[in-house]
Amino acid sequence: MDVFIFQLSEFAQLVFETTWLPLVIWTVISFGVWFFLQMFENVHPIYQYHTRLALIFSLPAGLLSLASIHYISDWITASAGDGLTMITVISPIDISFTQVEESSGIPFMVIVQSLAVAIFFSGMIFFLIRFCMHAINLKKLRKSLNYRPISEMTSLSPENRGLALATGKNVQVAFLNSEIIPVTFGFRKPVILLPDTLKSQPEKLNLALRHELTHITQHDFFSHLMVILTEAVFWFHPLVHRLKRELVEYREMRCDNIVLSEASVSRKEYASLLLELIPMPNLNKELSVNMAQESSNLKKRITMITQQSKTKPIPKQTSLILLGVIFISTALAMACTDMQTQNVFDEEELDLMTNIDKTGEQGFHEIIIYMSEEEQAERHESKLEQLRMLEPEHIESVHVWKGDEAVEQFGSRGEKGVIQVKTKLDAESYNNTLKALGMNPVAPESLTPQSSESSPKDEFFVVVEEMPELIGGLESIQQQIQYPEMARRAGIEGRVYVQFIVDENGDVVDPQIIRGIGGGADEEALRVVSQAKFKPGMQRGQPVRVQYSLPIFFRLANDESVESGSDQTGSAQVETPESMEKRMIVEVTNDDGKINGTVLDGETRQPLAGANITLVGSNIGVSSDMDGNFSIEADGSGEYELIFSYIGYEKASLSITR
Numbered sequence: 001m002d003v004f005i006f007q008l009s010e011f012a013q014l015v016f017e018t019t020w021l022p023l024v025i026w027t028v029i030s031f032g033v034w035f036f037l038q039m040f041e042n043v044h045p046i047y048q049y050h051t052r053l054a055l056i057f058s059l060p061a062g063l064l065s066l067a068s069i070h071y072i073s074d075w076i077t078a079s080a081g082d083g084l085t086m087i088t089v090i091s092p093i094d095i096s097f098t099q100v101e102e103s104s105g106i107p108f109m110v111i112v113q114s115l116a117v118a119i120f121f122s123g124m125i126f127f128l129i130r131f132c133m134h135a136i137n138l139k140k141l142r143k144s145l146n147y148r149p150i151s152e153m154t155s156l157s158p159e160n161r162g163l164a165l166a167t168g169k170n171v172q173v174a175f176l177n178s179e180i181i182p183v184t185f186g187f188r189k190p191v192i193l194l195p196d197t198l199k200s201q202p203e204k205l206n207l208a209l210r211h212e213l214t215h216i217t218q219h220d221f222f223s224h225l226m227v228i229l230t231e232a233v234f235w236f237h238p239l240v241h242r243l244k245r246e247l248v249e250y251r252e253m254r255c256d257n258i259v260l261s262e263a264s265v266s267r268k269e270y271a272s273l274l275l276e277l278i279p280m281p282n283l284n285k286e287l288s289v290n291m292a293q294e295s296s297n298l299k300k301r302i303t304m305i306t307q308q309s310k311t312k313p314i315p316k317q318t319s320l321i322l323l324g325v326i327f328i329s330t331a332l333a334m335a336c337t338d339m340q341t342q343n344v345f346d347e348e349e350l351d352l353m354t355n356i357d358k359t360g361e362q363g364f365h366e367i368i369i370y371m372s373e374e375e376q377a378e379r380h381e382s383k384l385e386q387l388r389m390l391e392p393e394h395i396e397s398v399h400v401w402k403g404d405e406a407v408e409q410f411g412s413r414g415e416k417g418v419i420q421v422k423t424k425l426d427a428e429s430y431n432n433t434l435k436a437l438g439m440n441p442v443a444p445e446s447l448t449p450q451s452s453e454s455s456p457k458d459e460f461f462v463v464v465e466e467m468p469e470l471i472g473g474l475e476s477i478q479q480q481i482q483y484p485e486m487a488r489r490a491g492i493e494g495r496v497y498v499q500f501i502v503d504e505n506g507d508v509v510d511p512q513i514i515r516g517i518g519g520g521a522d523e524e525a526l527r528v529v530s531q532a533k534f535k536p537g538m539q540r541g542q543p544v545r546v547q548y549s550l551p552i553f554f555r556l557a558n559d560e561s562v563e564s565g566s567d568q569t570g571s572a573q574v575e576t577p578e579s580m581e582k583r584m585i586v587e588v589t590n591d592d593g594k595i596n597g598t599v600l601d602g603e604t605r606q607p608l609a610g611a612n613i614t615l616v617g618s619n620i621g622v623s624s625d626m627d628g629n630f631s632i633e634a635d636g637s638g639e640y641e642l643i644f645s646y647i648g649y650e651k652a653s654l655s656i657t658r
Contacts (some may be wrong), residue, residue, distance in 0.1 A: 005114045022062055022334035023237075029330050030055045030239055045253035045304065046319045052243045052250065053223065054326035056230055059240070061327065062334025069335050099597040120236065127232035132286035137254075138185055141284075146176035147191060154200040156209070159264060163213045171216060175199060179280045182208045185288040188220045193283060203266075204273050208291060210265070214255045215289050224289055252291070253301055260305060261314050271305045301507060304575050355626045356512055357425060362625055364396045365430045370410070370518070371417035373384075386484045394429035396422035448589050459546035461621065466538035468502040468546050468638050480528045483554060484520030492519035495551045498529045499610045499623065503608035504543040506534040514609040515626050517554065547623060549610035549646070584608060584649045588642070590656050595632045599624045608646055616641040617651075 033055060037048055045203035100227035149303035150156065150171045151163045164171050170189045175198075183193045192212045197203040215221065225246055234240045248564050258266055274291075282290050292648035396446065399420045421428045487493070516522035529550060583602030588595060599611040609626025614621040615632055624630045634640050644652040 004289075005110060008114040008117045009110040012117045015117075019063060019067075022066055025333050026059050026062060026330060026423040027237070027239060029333060030059075030243070033326065034239070034243065036411055044315055044319070045250050045257050046315060049250040049254045050319045050323040051326060052247050053227075054323045054481040055330065056227055056240065056243050056247070058327045058330035058334070059234060059237075060230055064330040065331050065335035102376070123235045124232055127228075127235050127260045131228055131232060131287070134284055137637075138284055138287060140218065142186070142191060142278045142618060145174040145176075145193075148173040149173075150192070150209070155205060157206040160206055160209050160213060163210070167213065167216050169216065171213070180283045181277050181280045182212055182291040183283045184290075185221055185284075187225075190216050190221065192216075195280065207259075207265070207270055207273050208277075210259050210262075211255055211291050212289075214258050216256070216439065218258075220251060220255075220289050224287070228287070249300075251289075253304060256301055256305060258314060267305055271302055271551045272565065274305075308390060355514060364397045364425060366626065367421040367423070367433060368410070368421040368626075369421070370414060371419070394424055394432050396424060398422075411604065416517045441648075444634060461537065461539060461549050464537040464544060464546055465468075468506070468537040469535040471506070471533045471535055477532055477550075477552075478529050480531065481524060481552065482526050483556075486557065487517070487519030487521045487554060490519050491556065492517055492521060493555050494520050494521075495553050497549060497551050497609050498525050499547065499549045500529060502536060502546050502548050504536055504545060506536045506543075508532050508534070509545075514549070521554045547612065549612075549623075562650060584611070584644060584652055586642075586644055586652055586654055588654060588656065590640075595640070595642070595656065597630055597636055598631065599646070601626045608649075611644060611646040613651075616643060616646075 033051060037043060037051060047615060074538070084121050150173045151161065153173060156164075156606060167190075169188065169190055172189065173194065174191060175196050177196055179197065180193065180195050182195070182198075184190060192209065194205070198208060206478045213356050227247060231240055254272070260267060260270060276512040277291060355362075355368070357363065357365055397420075401409055401420065403416060403417075406418045410418050421433060423433045425599045494517040495515070496513060497515040498511055498518055501509040502511050508530055511526050513522045513526065516525075529552075534548075536543040585602050585605065586597055586598040587600070588597035597613075599608045599613070600606065601608060607624070607626070609624060609628060611624040611628070611630075612621065612625065613630050613632065619633070620632060622630050622632055632642070640654065640656045642654045644654070
């Protein structure tokens with residue numbers, strides 16, 4: 001159930017971020033046009049009708065156009081590269097849901113979003129069910145009728161006969177014993193229902209038929225269906241309901257206007273027919289097109305009938321042009337909105353460190369982001385909280401470190417703020433997080449944790465009798481390092497810690513960054529270390545696989561960042577014991593044989609990632625993680641001795657009594 005709730009919440013977030021700005025644009029434009037029409041009620045009914053019709057239809061059309069433009073843009077970009085630029089209106093406000101802290105259970109905002117989705121779909125389903133019920137009732141009514149083609153009616157006037165032929169459809173007519181307002185329904189095979197009382201009044205019968213045939217020629221039933229479906233989807237918008245109600249009113253007034261434009265039609269008799277029909281009941285007025293659906297507008301219709309000039313032409317062509325202009329302009333205004341927010345971080349500002357747990361021992365992959373601006377952490381904190389909230393199956397935790405707490409945890413690099421993201425171990429979770437941060441995913445095979453049943457090839461020593469020796473010395477690596485251009489221009493410097501296995505042949509296997517500085521320095525350190533050649537480590541006279549760590553220090557010529565195009569260069573070196581602090585501090589706790597601890601630099605108290613810890617008298621050995629933490633399970637009882645080693649630091653030993 002929780003998974004379903006989170007999925008609903010994620011869907012709500014996606015829909016809201018995609019549609020809120022187009023909906024605001026449509027609302028502003030539609031309300032402005034509607035308000036203008038309300039101020040000038042004397043505008044011709046055909047303009048009133050077509051304008052409202054254009055506004056309603058532009059709402060789904062604009063959202064569909066937005067989706068199509070994004071799809072086409074993505075397809076063209078994938079095919080043609082970065083050569084195409086789509087001109088869009090960027091969202092002026094970055095709106096996202098933020099989480100209200102909860103002690104346990106599902107976050108409050110997730111519940112709110114899920115309820116919003118449930119309410120939306122419940123409302124839409126209600127309107128669609130009501131639509132289907134009306135459609136079923138009309139279908140049953142149609143089957144129960146005895147109707148005949150309109151062309152077979154002997155009392156049909158020549159004008160109506162010609163209009164029926166002009167529809168191009170087989171119009172059917174049926175008479176009901178009950179008193180009803182004339183009604184039309186059906187698109188391909190339209191049916192006109194009339195009360196029996198009109199059979200004995202040929203003139204009024206032809207006036208009613210004239211009105212209903214005009215509905216058929218104007219395709220009003222089809223337009224009415226589309227308006228109802230639009231209302232079902234956007235039922236939450238009050239302006240949609242208002243426009244729909246007014247459409248019914250002006251549809252009838254437009255139809256009256258078209259009928260009365262014929263010189264042969266008597267205004268007096270037409271008005272008398274309306275007065276006679278208004279008290280009669282409507283037949284399925286929600287779905288069908290009735291001659292007099294609302295009695296409230298009778299006075300307005302009678303006034304128009306008596307005041308309309310027969311010589312004044314019907315502005316049908318200009319009204320259709322107006323419909324097209326309003327429809328297209330409103331839909332385009334909605335479609336040309338870019339709701340895809342920019343990447344969470346600008347590429348050159350991103351100071352990233354990754355910690356990929358390939359053994360599965362740590363239990364998560366980690367992404368550490370050092371902020372380059374004091375406001376940047378606060379600016380993007382909501383997006384990362386949203387990431388954790390929307391994808392709980394991918395995210396282990398998200399934590400934003402600020403102020404002294406960030407400096408204490410991550411050193412001087414954290415003074416502007418640090419965002420720490422821990423993902424699940426699977427490749428999908430890690431890559432989804434990278435994509436959300438605007439970064440490229442990595443190859444899944446490089447993220448797959450090793451099986452808990454390790455093979456001999458997966459086993460390695462942490463400390464051996466003879467540690468591996470770098471052939472050619474540290475200078476052989478240092479000479480190959482090139483200071484990355486991005487790091488040089490951004491002023492990035494610091495130590496990159498590379499951990500790897502030296503196999504039985506002295507080759508570097510599985511190098512990975514356990515603490516990096518970003519800006520391309522991590523990749524450069526991996527490149528040169530991967531090419532290094534070692535004299536293999538020896539244990540009891542045999543070459544063995546040994547875990548090894550190297551810190552590589554990237555340092556600019558001065559403390560300032562270097563602008564692009566400057567002649568200033570940086571340098572990088574593999575640190576030797578003389579260039580590093582020599583003392584380490586170890587903090588250890590013993591919990592009934594489970595030894596946990598942290599390895600720190602003796603002067604700065606910064607964690608030492610990749611330090612080797614071995615249990616004397618056993619084959620047990622581990623390495624500290626990126627935070628300097630380690631854990632060892634010791635069997636038996638008595639006194640334990642731990643040996644701590646790290647390149648460039650003096651070895652340390654610690655005795656623990658159980």
